[in-house]
Amino acid sequence: MKLFVYHTPELTPTDSVPDCAIAVDVLRATSTIATVLNAGAEAVQVFSDMDQLMQLSEDWPAEKRLRAGERGGAKVEGCDLGNSPLDCTPERVTDCRLFISTTNGTRALQRVQAAPSVLAAALINRQAVVNYLLETNPETVWIVSSGWEGSYSLEDTVCAGAIVDGLLASSSLSPKELAGNDEAIAALALYRHWQDDLLGLMHHASHGQRLLRLNCHEDLKYCAKTDILEVVPRQKEPGVLVK
Ligand SMILES: O=C(O)[C@H](CS(=O)(=O)O)OP(=O)(O)O
Numbered sequence: 264m265k266l267f268v269y270h271t272p273e274l275t276p277t278d279s280v281p282d283c284a285i286a287v288d289v290l291r292a293t294s295t296i297a298t299v300l301n302a303g304a305e306a307v308q309v310f311s312d313m314d315q316l317m318q319l320s321e322d323w324p325a326e327k328r329l330r331a332g333e334r335g336g337a338k339v340e341g342c343d344l345g346n347s348p349l350d351c352t353p354e355r356v357t358d359c360r361l362f363i364s365t366t367n368g369t370r371a372l373q374r375v376q377a378a379p380s381v382l383a384a385a386l387i388n389r390q391a392v393v394n395y396l397l398e399t400n401p402e403t404v405w406i407v408s409s410g411w412e413g414s415y416s417l418e419d420t421v422c423a424g425a426i427v428d429g430l431l432a433s434s435s436l437s438p439k440e441l442a443g444n445d446e447a448i449a450a451l452a453l454y455r456h457w458q459d460d461l462l463g464l465m466h467h468a469s470h471g472q473r474l475l476r477l478n479c480h481e482d483l484k485y486c487a488k489t490d491i492l493e494v495v496p497r498q499k500e501p502g503v504l505v506k
């Protein structure tokens with residue numbers, strides 16, 4: 264297995280696809296996607312464009328449909344939900360399809376949707392994703408950080424490092440054998456430095472500070488937890504993820 268880390272979707276190669284692509288958006292899209300599927304949602308369908316989301320979801324039975332829209336960290340007018348994983352309770356989401364569009368995470372997932380295997384990872388389901396990789400053993404793996412509007416994000420890179428660390432803990436590979444690029448080694452170092460204070464890292468991160476200004480303290484605390492869910496969101500058709 265060779266694992267490559269990319270800091271934003273735009274940095275991924277355009278002339279190849281990996282055997283397995285993992286989109287990471289710890290704050291908050293992939294934390295929300297893992298949480299909503301774990302809570303019993305039928306599926307999550309991701310959109311980079313809000314108008315397309317509203318149009319396409321119109322054909323879905325209203326009682327089985329939830330629309331989640333976020334722009335600038337806040338809920339989009341006309342949607343049922345924003346992008347907080349804390350709103351994804353079983354009472355609210357069971358058997359529903361979540362149609363979601365966010366600033367960064369949904370774009371990352373669309374960027375890699377041509378890969379044979381596409382997963383969504385966050386800190387809350389890191390070990391479940393590591394176990395899935397160990398079971399399926401893909402030859403090439405891309406971990407694609409969503410970043411923020413095309414720039415680097417600390418929290419997504421630390422999650423990439425947590426996945427690398429989890430793989431190393433359960434395999435005989437050395438970092439040099441596993442890492443396909445320098446970014447993978449750097450992500451591992453970042454995780455090993457912050458693994459005991461991931462919430463502290465979030466408070467340093469520009470994205471975390473943005474959410475704190477929006478009073479999303481509880482979102483940060485939740486998204487900073489590690490390995491609390493065993494769900495692995497997997498793409499079953501382009502843009503549609505199930506557990
Ligand atoms: O909703 C979020 O947390 C972010 C937007 S912002 O950085 O908080 O403004 O969207 P995401 O697509 O989850 O990065």
Ligand SMILES: [Mg+2]
Pocket residue numbers: 288289290291292367368409410411470
């Ligand atoms: Mg984000």
